[in-house]
Amino acid sequence: MSSAILSFLFLLLAVVIANVKKINIGFTALAAAMILGLLYGLDLDSIISGFNLKLVVRMFAMQLLVVISRQNGTLDYVAQKLQSICRGKAARMFPFILYILMLAAEVLGFNLHSMLIPVLTAIAFALHLDVLQVVMIGELTMFAGCFSPYTTPGIMLYGYITDAGLAVSRWNIPVLCMISYTVLFVLFYFYAGWHRVKVEEARAAEPIPLSRPCLFTLLSYLVIVAANLFGGVDIGITSCICAILLCFFRFADPEEAVRGVPYSILLMIGGMTSLIGVISELGGIQLISGAIASIPSASLAPVVLTLLAGAMSIFSSASSVVQPTLISSLPHLLTLMPGASAQTLVSSIAAGSYAVALSPFDANGAQIMAAYGAIYSPTEEERLHTFNRLLKLSVLILLYQSLLAFAGFYAIQLF
Numbered sequence: 001m002s003s004a005i006l007s008f009l010f011l012l013l014a015v016v017i018a019n020v021k022k023i024n025i026g027f028t029a030l031a032a033a034m035i036l037g038l039l040y041g042l043d044l045d046s047i048i049s050g051f052n053l054k055l056v057v058r059m060f061a062m063q064l065l066v067v068i069s070r071q072n073g074t075l076d077y078v079a080q081k082l083q084s085i086c087r088g089k090a091a092r093m094f095p096f097i098l099y100i101l102m103l104a105a106e107v108l109g110f111n112l113h114s115m116l117i118p119v120l121t122a123i124a125f126a127l128h129l130d131v132l133q134v135v136m137i138g139e140l141t142m143f144a145g146c147f148s149p150y151t152t153p154g155i156m157l158y159g160y161i162t163d164a165g166l167a168v169s170r171w172n173i174p175v176l177c178m179i180s181y182t183v184l185f186v187l188f189y190f191y192a193g194w195h196r197v198k199v200e201e202a203r204a205a206e207p208i209p210l211s212r213p214c215l216f217t218l219l220s221y222l223v224i225v226a227a228n229l230f231g232g233v234d235i236g237i238t239s240c241i242c243a244i245l246l247c248f249f250r251f252a253d254p255e256e257a258v259r260g261v262p263y264s265i266l267l268m269i270g271g272m273t274s275l276i277g278v279i280s281e282l283g284g285i286q287l288i289s290g291a292i293a294s295i296p297s298a299s300l301a302p303v304v305l306t307l308l309a310g311a312m313s314i315f316s317s318a319s320s321v322v323q324p325t326l327i328s329s330l331p332h333l334l335t336l337m338p339g340a341s342a343q344t345l346v347s348s349i350a351a352g353s354y355a356v357a358l359s360p361f362d363a364n365g366a367q368i369m370a371a372y373g374a375i376y377s378p379t380e381e382e383r384l385h386t387f388n389r390l391l392k393l394s395v396l397i398l399l400y401q402s403l404l405a406f407a408g409f410y411a412i413q414l415f
Contacts, residue, residue: 024268056266061243073213172412
């Protein structure tokens with residue numbers, strides 16, 4: 001058995017054991033990475049090379065601020081304001097308003113969805129809703145608008161297209177993505193039960209005043225967003241600075257705040273990224289990439305490329321690894337398939353590569369898990385349940401995009 005295949009079996013085994021034994025999947029993933037490293041003679045540096053320290057530090061800083069918001073009453077204040085607005089039929093319009101506003105921001109390149117994951121999680125908690133019932137709205141806007149020519153993913157994608165010498169419309173891909181994910185949003189709206197939701201009454205009978213801790217915590221969030229949008233400052237840096245300042249001025253108890261950070265989620269992220277790094281080291285990515293040679297015809301090429309891009313993106317970066325790898329192979333592939341369209345194939349790669357962004361292995365999925373852990377304080381069983389739900393949603397979205405590719409949706413030429 002090849003090392004690449006065995007590494008995938010270890011990944012599956014780590015997930016199964018974590019679910020059966022109800023233990024942190026970060027433990028099982030890290031153990032799997034260590035065992036694989038021993039079997040194939042990898043040193044410690046190679047085994048932990050995939051450990052995403054930047055992501056873990058960013059998650060810690062952001063969740064520290066979220067915990068402070070919960071402890072100093074900011075979340076309760078926001079909860080009461082939201083509950084006073086989102087009642088009865090008004091609550092049913094909330095998803096549409098949020099989707100439209102966030103999609104507009106995404107298309108314009110503001111990249112708000114990643115910064116708003118903790119906020120959306122807090123909104124779900126405040127309204128006594130399931131975390132994914134609200135967070136999915138923001139994530140669908142990311143899917144729908146990420147390939148606009150004004151976004152970083154869009155700029156990178158069209159750069160790869162230009163480097164490959166392909167002629168592709170810059171607006172056809174983003175518009176098709178907006179259509180496909182808006183349809184998915186409408187389906188989600190009814191599946192999640194927003195059309196019949198009734199938000200519970202506010203917890204407190206008396207209005208919660210805007211205290212100084214609440215005011216300065218809310219200002220901290222505004223500073224984080226403004227610094228990222230206009231100064232390009234990483235949200236991990238500003239979140240850490242704001243959290244420290246709030247503790248320094250006694251708007252939060254530093255010891256309680258540090259104790260409230262969901263370290264089990266950080267362990268989950270660290271263990272999984274380490275195992276993914278070992279899988280890549282043992283040839284897992286090359287194994288998936290080799291599947292491109294199995295495309296039998298031009299009619300099946302879009303769906304195969306969609307599935308392939310999605311599978312590769314689980315284990316590597318969609319924008320910096322998967323897209324340049326697959327797009328660079330298209331000129332040769334097009335010579336072998338005279339009936340294939342560059343526009344269709346590029347659209348399929350783009351859609352597939354981002355379809356699995358909800359996976360807990362991806363930065364987006366990891367942020368959702370971290371925010372969920374900080375705000376909901378779930379049990380290990382509840383964490384695993386949410387982890388599995390994110391995996392299932394990733395698979396469903398990838399299958400949805402594959403069906404669209406198979407049906408010829410990405411062959412539509414609008415521009």
